[in-house]
Amino acid sequence: MHERKPAVLGGEPSFKTILPITRPTIPRLDELENDLRECFCSGMITDSKNVRKFEEAVARYLGVRYAVALSCCTDGLMLTLKALDLEGEVIAPSFTFSATGHAIVWAGLKIRFVDINPKTFNLDPEKVEEAITGQTSAIMAVHIFGNPCEADRLEEIARKHGLKLIFDSAHALGSLYNGRKIGSFGDAEVFSLSPTKLVVAAEGGIVATNNEELARRVKIGKNYGNPGDYNCEFPGLSARMPEFNAILGLKTLEKLEENIAKRHEIAKAYKEGLSDLPGISFQEITPGGRTTYKDFAILVDPEEFGLDRDDLCKALEAENIMTRRYFFPPLHKQKAYQNKSSTYDDLPNTDFVSKRVLCLPIFSHMPLKVAEQVVAAIRAIHKYAPRVRKALTGSG
Numbered sequence: 001m002h003e004r005k006p007a008v009l010g011g012e013p014s015f016k017t018i019l020p021i022t023r024p025t026i027p028r029l030d031e032l033e034n035d036l037r038e039c040f041c042s043g044m045i046t047d048s049k050n051v052r053k054f055e056e057a058v059a060r061y062l063g064v065r066y067a068v069a070l071s072c073c074t075d076g077l078m079l080t081l082k083a084l085d086l087e088g089e090v091i092a093p094s095f096t097f098s099a100t101g102h103a104i105v106w107a108g109l110k111i112r113f114v115d116i117n118p119k120t121f122n123l124d125p126e127k128v129e130e131a132i133t134g135q136t137s138a139i140m141a142v143h144i145f146g147n148p149c150e151a152d153r154l155e156e157i158a159r160k161h162g163l164k165l166i167f168d169s170a171h172a173l174g175s176l177y178n179g180r181k182i183g184s185f186g187d188a189e190v191f192s193l194s195p196t197k198l199v200v201a202a203e204g205g206i207v208a209t210n211n212e213e214l215a216r217r218v219k220i221g222k223n224y225g226n227p228g229d230y231n232c233e234f235p236g237l238s239a240r241m242p243e244f245n246a247i248l249g250l251k252t253l254e255k256l257e258e259n260i261a262k263r264h265e266i267a268k269a270y271k272e273g274l275s276d277l278p279g280i281s282f283q284e285i286t287p288g289g290r291t292t293y294k295d296f297a298i299l300v301d302p303e304e305f306g307l308d309r310d311d312l313c314k315a316l317e318a319e320n321i322m323t324r325r326y327f328f329p330p331l332h333k334q335k336a337y338q339n340k341s342s343t344y345d346d347l348p349n350t351d352f353v354s355k356r357v358l359c360l361p362i363f364s365h366m367p368l369k370v371a372e373q374v375v376a377a378i379r380a381i382h383k384y385a386p387r388v389r390k391a392l393t394g395s396g
């Protein structure tokens, strides 16, 4: 391969047009046309036949008794917390997408942020147990980027201390832990179907549970809390799933296993292409786990790589390669949480990972060749690291 010069130093950008961090992998319109037309003609356009069909298909895929489809994952998390009638504090990671924390706050609960394992990026079960107090009522864990949590350890801790265990499984539809699908651990697992996730319903969420009473309460909860007689059981939300979304969700679910396999190929190309570079490391997949690679994350050690994460991000932007600093800033550093909504002790691993993490472009239909071009760009940037740093900061 011939030597290329990074775009920040005047070389040709790796891509002529912007390579996005992700893109939804969705069917062609004609594959949905019949179902959409029938739905239009029937006049039943929300929370009806196709939503029931989708819920059944998801429950079957996950191996769980109940899958309740609703408007989005955030609403699903809020309703699950409400339906469980919790009080006090919920243990959650700060290294996660903002919606994890927001759902806890909207459900009227306080957050106790707990640190992560710096290798897997998931909640550290030891630290979870240490943080439990008389105020704690639940644990909300997140399978970060699809990497499954140590779900059995968390279940054991929750059982021992009489706590509810909920998973924000937004990234993890299709993840496995010890051969079992993510979806049936804890009291409930909540999935997202937004366009950046693997199963796409335009917008949507799924609450998966084996608990019949919880499923019933989430079902009425997405209808204002109205059990049918307009004597609301609790203040619910207006959070139903439209039929069109379910039609799209059904079709993308069919391709899920195939799409996970493709993402594993892309991740393999990234790992093979970057593993010998000093200062680049990867999220470690939990032993016994299969991730979905909802995102593909690298950690950048500034001393060893020669550039820090932010400089690499800028240098890649000049190549027309879009990356994301998921998750930076972590929740405990965000404006929304500079108040009494949360408490925490030091979170050194969260701070460490959020300062170094960078997610590279990945989507299910991304050609392998594109991953190879991204690898080549990162290698060239590393090779010219001192000059790139100088060009970006104006100092040596």
Ligand SMILES: *Cc1c(COP(=O)(O)O)cnc(C)c1O
Binding pocket: 071, 072, 073, 074, 075, 096, 097, 099, 100, 142, 168, 170, 171, 191, 192, 193, 194, 204, 205
């Ligand atoms: C995407 C995401 C959500 C929110 O999902 P919506 O369906 O958009 O509400 C929640 N948690 C995590 C970790 C996410 O990545």
